[in-house]
Amino acid sequence: MSSALDAFASYLRDHNLPVTAQRLAIADVVLGSESHLSAADVARELRSRGSAAGLATVYRTIEVLTRSGLVVERDFGEGFKRYETARDTPHHEHLLCSVCGRVTEFRNERLERMTTLIAEQHHFSRQGHRLVIYGTCDQCRRGPI
Amino acid sequence: MSSALDAFASYLRDHNLPVTAQRLAIADVVLGSESHLSAADVARELRSRGSAAGLATVYRTIEVLTRSGLVVERDFGEGFKRYETARDTPHHEHLLCSVCGRVTEFRNERLERMTTLIAEQHHFSRQGHRLVIYGTCDQCRRGPI
DNA sequence: CTCATTGCAAAGGATTTGCACTAAT
DNA sequence: ATTAGTGCAAATCCTTTGCAATGAG
Numbered sequence: 001m002s003s004a005l006d007a008f009a010s011y012l013r014d015h016n017l018p019v020t021a022q023r024l025a026i027a028d029v030v031l032g033s034e035s036h037l038s039a040a041d042v043a044r045e046l047r048s049r050g051s052a053a054g055l056a057t058v059y060r061t062i063e064v065l066t067r068s069g070l071v072v073e074r075d076f077g078e079g080f081k082r083y084e085t086a087r088d089t090p091h092h093e094h095l096l097c098s099v100c101g102r103v104t105e106f107r108n109e110r111l112e113r114m115t116t117l118i119a120e121q122h123h124f125s126r127q128g129h130r131l132v133i134y135g136t137c138d139q140c141r142r143g144p145i
Numbered sequence: 146m147s148s149a150l151d152a153f154a155s156y157l158r159d160h161n162l163p164v165t166a167q168r169l170a171i172a173d174v175v176l177g178s179e180s181h182l183s184a185a186d187v188a189r190e191l192r193s194r195g196s197a198a199g200l201a202t203v204y205r206t207i208e209v210l211t212r213s214g215l216v217v218e219r220d221f222g223e224g225f226k227r228y229e230t231a232r233d234t235p236h237h238e239h240l241l242c243s244v245c246g247r248v249t250e251f252r253n254e255r256l257e258r259m260t261t262l263i264a265e266q267h268h269f270s271r272q273g274h275r276l277v278i279y280g281t282c283d284q285c286r287r288g289p290i
Numbered sequence: 291c292t293c294a295t296t297g298c299a300a301a302g303g304a305t306t307t308g309c310a311c312t313a314a315t
Numbered sequence: 316a317t318t319a320g321t322g323c324a325a326a327t328c329c330t331t332t333g334c335a336a337t338g339a340g
Contacts, residue, residue, distance in 0.1 A: 161315090163313080163314045163315070164314075164315095165313075165314070166313095183304090184304080184305080185304085200304095200305085201305090201306075201307080204304095204305065204306075205306090224303075224304075225303080225304055225305090226304085226305090
């Protein structure tokens with residue numbers, strides 16, 4: 001849990017960056033969440049925890065978190081970015097519910113290999129890939145709450 | 146060539162929408178291009194053809210083109226959208242060169258089936274998917290021009 | 291004490307919208 | 316004549332940046 005938070009604090013110290021209350025609070029929200037949060041989501045959660053921070057600070061801290069490798073940025077084509085803890089998981093894809101916005105992860109080795117092969121065939125040096133499957137999740141399919 | 150343009154004109158008439166010079170010019174640019182254009186690209190091309198149109202009109206016309214099914218909207222996570230002719234091609238994926246921005250298409254049946262299967266496994270009713278492979282294209286890899 | 295961070299407000303880029311004006315039917 | 320489209324500017328949404336005040340080391 002808080003091991004990731006500790007890692008972030010260490011990262012900050014190692015890079016001579018001030019360890020501020022805001023940074024820790026923001027990191028705690030992002031690293032402690034299972035979801036794929038937007039910057040606004042993070043700010044909202046901070047507010048509800050009574051440790052509000054400016055949106056600009058949220059963005060700036062997320063940038064540090066991303067550079068530290070503890071957080072990964074995602075763009076599902078929704079018009080805004082989402083951020084996710086970089087777990088041990090090497091790489092995974094996403095299912096996005098177009099009704100509730102919920103994001104589900106999955107992993108697929110074969111897909112991994114396929115993209116490498118495809119890039120080669122097109123003489124591309126592959127840097128990465130992104131697969132999003134859009135649809136309606138189980139809950140939303142069953143109808144309104 | 147102009148068969149797609151004709152189809153758009155027919156679409157407009159069938160829906161009692163005025164067939165304006167701007168709409169035809171914009172449709173001509175998008176439907177006649179092999180690339181994946183941004184709204185700004187379209188406006189630039191119109192200007193160079195001497196038939197400039199306001200950006201707002203470009204966006205509004207692209208919306209009609211999208212609704213007509215003749216054009217497909219794409220979001221490669223670049224911070225803006227691109228538009229592509231909806232060719233006969235049922236579905237295809239994209240390779241995006243992170244240096245020059247060039248987009249290459251490819252098709253892969255197996256991928257298609259895989260995503261359907263994966264959606265099922267997660268109790269999602271699949272609506273579609275999107276795969277983008279990021280990398281450096283052959284030309285850009287060989288170094289600057 | 292010194293320098294980086296914070297917060298707010300202003301700036302930015304892409305896209306949308308309000309509205310007076312113009313054009314299509 | 317009607318009705319919808321156009322252009323421009325203003326407005327929006329997400330994200331970034333400038334700058335004075337604040338806090339970490």
